[in-house]
Amino acid sequence: MKEKLRSTINKVLPPLAALLLIFLAWYCICAFGSVPKYMLPSPGDVLAAFQKDWQLMLSHARVTLAETFIGLFFGILTGFLMAVIMDKISLVRKMLYPLIVISQTIPTIAIAPLLVIWLGYQMLPKIILIVLVVFFPIAISLLEGFASVDADTVNLMRTMGASDIQIFRYVKLPNSLGQFFSSLKISVSYAVVSAVVSEWIGGTEGLGCYMTRVRKSFSSDKMFAVIILISVLSLLLIWLTHIIQHACMPWDKINQKRRNQ
Amino acid sequence: MHALDIQNVSFSYDGKTNILENLNLTLHEGELICLLGVSGGGKTTLFNVIAGLNRPQTGKVLLGGEDITGQSGKISYMLQKDMLLPFRTVEDNVALPLIIKGMKKKLARQKVGGHFKAFGIDGTQKRYPAELSGGMRQRAALLRTYMFGGSVALLDEPFSALDTLTKSEMHRWYLDVMDEIKLSTIFITHDVDEAILLSDRICLLRGRPGSITDEIVITEPKPRRRDFNLTEEFLQYKKQIISKLQ
Ligand SMILES: Nc1ncnc2c1ncn2[C@@H]1O[C@H](COP(=O)(O)OP(=O)(O)O)[C@@H](O)[C@H]1O
Ligand SMILES: [Mg+2]
Numbered sequence: 490m491k492e493k494l495r496s497t498i499n500k501v502l503p504p505l506a507a508l509l510l511i512f513l514a515w516y517c518i519c520a521f522g523s524v525p526k527y528m529l530p531s532p533g534d535v536l537a538a539f540q541k542d543w544q545l546m547l548s549h550a551r552v553t554l555a556e557t558f559i560g561l562f563f564g565i566l567t568g569f570l571m572a573v574i575m576d577k578i579s580l581v582r583k584m585l586y587p588l589i590v591i592s593q594t595i596p597t598i599a600i601a602p603l604l605v606i607w608l609g610y611q612m613l614p615k616i617i618l619i620v621l622v623v624f625f626p627i628a629i630s631l632l633e634g635f636a637s638v639d640a641d642t643v644n645l646m647r648t649m650g651a652s653d654i655q656i657f658r659y660v661k662l663p664n665s666l667g668q669f670f671s672s673l674k675i676s677v678s679y680a681v682v683s684a685v686v687s688e689w690i691g692g693t694e695g696l697g698c699y700m701t702r703v704r705k706s707f708s709s710d711k712m713f714a715v716i717i718l719i720s721v722l723s724l725l726l727i728w729l730t731h732i733i734q735h736a737c738m739p740w741d742k743i744n745q746k747r748r749n750q
Numbered sequence: 751m752h753a754l755d756i757q758n759v760s761f762s763y764d765g766k767t768n769i770l771e772n773l774n775l776t777l778h779e780g781e782l783i784c785l786l787g788v789s790g791g792g793k794t795t796l797f798n799v800i801a802g803l804n805r806p807q808t809g810k811v812l813l814g815g816e817d818i819t820g821q822s823g824k825i826s827y828m829l830q831k832d833m834l835l836p837f838r839t840v841e842d843n844v845a846l847p848l849i850i851k852g853m854k855k856k857l858a859r860q861k862v863g864g865h866f867k868a869f870g871i872d873g874t875q876k877r878y879p880a881e882l883s884g885g886m887r888q889r890a891a892l893l894r895t896y897m898f899g900g901s902v903a904l905l906d907e908p909f910s911a912l913d914t915l916t917k918s919e920m921h922r923w924y925l926d927v928m929d930e931i932k933l934s935t936i937f938i939t940h941d942v943d944e945a946i947l948l949s950d951r952i953c954l955l956r957g958r959p960g961s962i963t964d965e966i967v968i969t970e971p972k973p974r975r976r977d978f979n980l981t982e983e984f985l986q987y988k989k990q991i992i993s994k995l996q
Contacts, residue, residue, distance in 0.1 A: 642833060644829065648822050649850050651850045655850055743881060
């Protein structure tokens, strides 16, 4: 227990110290430097901006988070279905896999205006964008997880009379959970960023719209505040994913500990 | 009634070179046969044929008289690696064959739970395989194989990966358990001592392509004396087998 506490402190303390130094530097530049306030607000200004506008920000954040969650849900769903189909039917995999990989070279920000033209200024284009962003890493990681199943384990299941569905449920799915969650953690922060970017382009609500407005009024203190808020939201979502992963994979901790010994 | 009949089985992976050719083997009810042969000789291949994972080009596999050639899901099979799923607890690994047959998880756990003591792994129910020693994992895999409930069991080198001390402890335990269960079993080893110690009959799988070339019946009654492996008879068997293997 003591051991664990010490290692946690060892891990948390250095980055925390670095962060503190950065804030200190930031503060000093603002306090003693000659940078105009509209370019670099001081930490105090940012805090004040947040205090003043937090209710407005949170109501925008609610919209952004709603888009993020709905987009994540459908992105995971389509990624999952796609992976299952590609795993099951090798012709589909051969046809689609290269296309999906190539499609990833199209920058999502470039599609966003197109989606707005097609689908308007409501939530739908934003959700579609997130689905497009999330679907790829989820599908690929699951597909790799399914394919990396040991052939002898599948044989073992066959000798026990297992059907394809049972092999999927008892072997393939749990076997790919680790890879799934690693890519979900990346997807979650992609999703938040995509929501914000698509709000820049069109819409009336959301943190992205809020950013556009404060940019137009040169309120860089509010801009800083909302950027920090977006980072914090991303971090919270990653942390939430982490918690869900531990709940879904209780064996992971134990097996990892073994491997490290 | 024969528990298992293997008739004129030939098998090749690539359709050109046979790994097994005209192989015949009969397993009697309650008998323990040991399949002995050099590594790479085709022992695992034969097991995969019997278990229905490999379909033989010619020949038949009969289980209690019924033709099961190429059908899996009929025979209890313990693969060469222990193959416990790392993401299931020990009890859920052991209960897997029952769950696959459609039994509710809770009932399946209850059912396998009654055997943990006899298999010497009581208390490991809620652990994960990675937390168990090699011997314990092997026992768990054996119990899972047994829980499948087939009338014939195939065990592929169940004790090979264990150190000498654990191995002889496992042998003693295995003889005790088997004496109770009386399951018709074929098991593979490349350890001559182990073969003599455990089996009722030893079949040598030899040649390229492989077939059963010799059979040695071990007449020593079961349950066996603790010091059987130190007796003159044991040594005679060993000499006989080694001379045939050369
Ligand atoms: N899946 C496979 N595909 C092709 N060749 C194989 C396969 N499995 C085993 N073999 C070959 O068949 C021969 C017998 O192997 P195996 O049955 O594993 O022997 P044993 O179990 O007696 O050590 C070996 O030459 C091996 O290389
Ligand atoms: Mg083998």
